[in-house]
Amino acid sequence: MDPYEYYTILECSKTASVEEIRRAYHKLALQFHPDKIINGEVSTEKFQQIEEAWRILKDSESKAEYDAECRQAELERENILVYSRITSKELNVTEDKEFMTYQCRCGSNYVVHKEDLEEKNNELHIPCQECTFVIIIET
Known part of the structure; x- marks a missing residue:
């Protein structure tokens, strides 16, 4: 699993600014909103993932904490x-x-x-x- 999964969900880089993250969130929220039907299916699960990622990354304090946890996960994966x-x-x-x-x-x-x-x-x-x-x- 990618330690920076929320960035992957929002299709932006881990160095993205809050404004870039906001734009990515809005684009995806419109695209995967549960009121829309994509290929005959409601996209509720994808939309919930987008909402969760946005909830963490929109706040600078929770974003910094999340980034630190991701860096720790990378280090642990490298056996450091x-x-x-x-x-x-x-x-x-x-x-x-x-x-x-x-x-x-x-x-x-x-x-x-x-x-x-x-x-x-x-x-x-x-x-x-x-x-x-x-x-x-x-x-």
Whole structure:
């Protein structure tokens, strides 16, 4: 199953703006409205899928949550074990102030160079120094 199924249902890309999603929704809602008969059948199920996708993707907060869940599903499908999703504010500064760390549940640390955190609106995947877990740092 496609982790970004709602985008597929609305026939738009996962990078589509809210306006593009709205236009796609309106087009499909008109096309598959239950009052219309397509090939001799009422399209209630397809219309319900379109409505559900729109309900999630029209709101920026629920869209962001859905996108995060989809990214997690992609990582899990690739067998990447994600320990935590954090922000750079949750990291600890090392004594030399050049690196930032975050403690893993195995007792070891995730280490990231401070320069890597400067790019905004990015996701960094940092592996643990000892085990197979990864953290995702949202900048």
